[in-house]
Amino acid sequence: MSLFRLIIQEIQHRKMNFLLGLSSVVVAVACLIAALTLLQADEIQTTFILEQKEKEVTQAGTELKDSMRKIMKGLGFNILVLPANQDLSEFHLTGVVSETMPEAYVKELAESKIVTVNHLLPMVAKKITWPEQKCDVILTGTRGEVPILHRALKKPLQQQVPKGSMVLGFQIQKKLGLSKGDEVQLMGKNFKVTQTYPERGTADDSTVWINLEEAQELLGMQNLVNAILALECNCAAEDRVAQIRDEIGKILPGTQIIERGPPALARAEARNKAHETAVASLEQEKASRIQMIERRADFAAVLVPLVVLGCGAWIGFLSLENVRRRATEIGILRAIGLRSSQVFGIFIIKALVIGVIGALIGYFLGYGIGIIWGNLPASVNPEAALFSGRWLLLSLVFAPVLAGLSSWIPALLAARQDPATILQEG
Numbered sequence: 001m002s003l004f005r006l007i008i009q010e011i012q013h014r015k016m017n018f019l020l021g022l023s024s025v026v027v028a029v030a031c032l033i034a035a036l037t038l039l040q041a042d043e044i045q046t047t048f049i050l051e052q053k054e055k056e057v058t059q060a061g062t063e064l065k066d067s068m069r070k071i072m073k074g075l076g077f078n079i080l081v082l083p084a085n086q087d088l089s090e091f092h093l094t095g096v097v098s099e100t101m102p103e104a105y106v107k108e109l110a111e112s113k114i115v116t117v118n119h120l121l122p123m124v125a126k127k128i129t130w131p132e133q134k135c136d137v138i139l140t141g142t143r144g145e146v147p148i149l150h151r152a153l154k155k156p157l158q159q160q161v162p163k164g165s166m167v168l169g170f171q172i173q174k175k176l177g178l179s180k181g182d183e184v185q186l187m188g189k190n191f192k193v194t195q196t197y198p199e200r201g202t203a204d205d206s207t208v209w210i211n212l213e214e215a216q217e218l219l220g221m222q223n224l225v226n227a228i229l230a231l232e233c234n235c236a237a238e239d240r241v242a243q244i245r246d247e248i249g250k251i252l253p254g255t256q257i258i259e260r261g262p263p264a265l266a267r268a269e270a271r272n273k274a275h276e277t278a279v280a281s282l283e284q285e286k287a288s289r290i291q292m293i294e295r296r297a298d299f300a301a302v303l304v305p306l307v308v309l310g311c312g313a314w315i316g317f318l319s320l321e322n323v324r325r326r327a328t329e330i331g332i333l334r335a336i337g338l339r340s341s342q343v344f345g346i347f348i349i350k351a352l353v354i355g356v357i358g359a360l361i362g363y364f365l366g367y368g369i370g371i372i373w374g375n376l377p378a379s380v381n382p383e384a385a386l387f388s389g390r391w392l393l394l395s396l397v398f399a400p401v402l403a404g405l406s407s408w409i410p411a412l413l414a415a416r417q418d419p420a421t422i423l424q425e426g
Contacts, residue, residue, distance in 0.1 A: 006342075007349050014322060021318050021354045022361075025399050028311035029362025030369070033395060035300035037370025037386050042296060044385055046289040048377045053282050079117055079244060081105070081228040084254045091258075095203045096127050096138060097226035103216075105252050106228050112251045116244045117230035124215050124226050130208070132185045133176055138207040139186075141215020160211075166191040167209040170199040186210070187218045232259070312406040315354075319347060319410035330414055340415040347411035348404055355400030363395040 011018050082091070083099040091097055106122040124141040142161055161167055166186070168178060173196040178184065182193045191210060199205060216222050232244060245257045323330070330343060371382045 006338075006346055007353070010346055010350055011353075014326075017318055017322050018350075018354065021315050021351070021403070022358050024311040024314045024318075025354055025358025025403055026362040026365060028308045028402060029359050029395050029399050030365040031307040032304050032398070033363050033366025033391055034369040035304050035366075036388075036391055037367055038374060039293065039297055039300065040386060040388075041370055041374030041376055041382075042289075042293050044376055044380060045374075046293065048380065049289065050282070050286055053285060078260045079230040079232050080258050080260065081109075081230065081248060081252065081255050082258065083226070084256055086256065088256070088258065094127070096125055098126075100124075100221060100224040100226055101255065103223050103225045105255070106225070108251060109228065109248070114247055114251065116247050117232050119229075119231040121229040122212065122225040122227075123229060124212065124219060124221050124224070125207075126219055126226070128219075131187060135172070135176065136206075137172055138203060139215060139219070140207050140209050141212040141219075142209060143212035161209050162194075163211045163214055164191060165194040165211065167195045167197065168193055169197055169205040169207040171205040172208060189214065189218065308402065312402050315351070315403055315406035316410065319351065319407040320413070323347070323410045323414040326414075327417065330417055344411050344415035347407050347414055351403040351407035351411070352400045355403035356396065358403070359395040359399035362399065363392050 082088075082097055083101040086097055086099040103122055106120050109120055121142060126139055128137060128139050129135070130137050166184065168176075173179065173193075178193055178196070180193055180196055184191055184193060186208070197204060210218075212225075216224065241257070241259045244259075248255065248257055367386065370386045374382055374386060376382045376385060
C-alpha cells in the first residue's frame with residue numbers, strides 16, 4: 001500500500017481530527033493576516049487623511065495669503081515713518097505731522113535691502129486755511145510711489161497727482177460745491193480738480209491732495225517731507241512692528257515708526273492665527289494617527305504570537321491523541337512491514353497538508369476581515385490595496401511549518417513504537 005493512499009485513508013477515517021487541526025491552522029493564519037491587513041489599512045487611511053488635511057491646510061494657507069494681500073492692500077498705507085522729534089501725542093490728536101525730515105530718506109529706503117515694507121510714498125501734510133475759499137483743509141502733497149530697487153515693480157496703491165491737478169476729499173468738495181473738471185486757485189496757484197473721493201469717514205474727507213513738489217513750494221518745504229508712508233509685508237514674525245522698526249531704524253536712525261492698525265488688520269491677524277492653529281492641528285493629527293498605529297501594532301505583536309502558540313499546542317494535542325487512539329492500527333501496519341519512517345511520514349505529511357489548506361483558507365479569511373473592517377476611503381479599492389502576494393507566500397510557508405513542528409513529537413512517538421509490544425497490549 002502506498003504512503004499517499006495511507007495518508008488519504010488516515011484523513012478519511014479521522015475526519016473530525018483533521019477538521020479540528022485544519023481549524024487551528026485557519027485561526028492562526030487568519031489572525032496573523034487580519035492583523036497585518038488591518039495595520040496596512042490603518043496606514044493607508046492615515047496617509048489619505050493626512051494628505052487631505054495637508055491639502056486643506058495648504059489651500060487655506062494659499063487663500064489666506066491671497067486674502068491677506070488683498071486686505072493689506074485694501075487697508076492702504078499702514079506704516080508711517082516720522083521725524084524723530086515728532087510729538088506722537090500731537091500727531092494722534094490732530095492727525096497732522098508738524099515736524100519734517102529730508103526727502104532723501106525715501107531714496108535711502110528704496111536703495112536698501114529692506115524686506116518688511118512695500119510701496120514707499122513720501123508726503124507733506126499741513127493744516128491750512130485755503131485763502132481763496134476761506135476754508136480749513138489738510139493740504140497733502142504726494143508724488144508717485146518710490147519703487148524698492150531690489151524687488152519687482154508692484155502696482156501702486158495710490159496714483160500720482162500730476163502737477164496742476166487737485167484731488168478733493170468728500171467734505172471739501174461738498175462744502176465748496178466743486179466737482180471734477182472745475183478750475184480753482186490755491187494760495188495763488190491754479191489747479192484743476194481731476195478727482196473727488198467718496199465719503200471715507202476719516203480725515204481724508206477734509207483733505208486736498210496736490211503734487212508733492214508743488215505742495216513743498218507752497219508750504220516752503222523744498223526737499224523736505226513730513227512722513228514716508230509704507231505698506232507692511234505679511235511677515236511671519238509675531239511682533240511685526242518691532243521687526244519693521246528694527247530694520248528701518250538701521251537704515252534711517254533719525255526716524256520713528258508707528259503702525260495704523262484698523263479692525264481689518266486685527267481680523268487678518270486672527271486668520272493668520274487660525275492658519276497656524278490648522279497647521280498645529282495637522283501635526284497633532286499626524287502624531288495621533290502614528291500613535292494609534294503603534295498601539296495596534298503592539299497589541300497585535302502580543303495577541304498573534306499567543307494565538308499561534310495556542311493553535312500550535314492544539315494541533316500537537318490532536319496529533320498526540322490521534323497517535324494514542326491509533327496505537328493498535330500502527331502496530332498492525334508495522335507488523336505487516338511498514339517502516340517507522342513511513343509511519344512518521346504519514347503524520348508529518350498529513351500535518352503539512354493541513355498547513356497548506358489552512359494557509360489558503362486562513363489567508364483569504366484574514367484578507368476578508370481586513371477589507372470589511374479596514375474602513376478604507378471610498379476612493380481606494382480595498383481588494384487591490386490590501387492584497388499581498390508576499391503575505392500569501394508567508395502563509396503558505398508559516399502554516400505548514402507550524403503544523404509540522406506541532407505534529408513532530410507525536411509523529412516521532414508513533415514511529416518509535418514497538419509493534420510486538422503494542423499488539424500484546426492490544
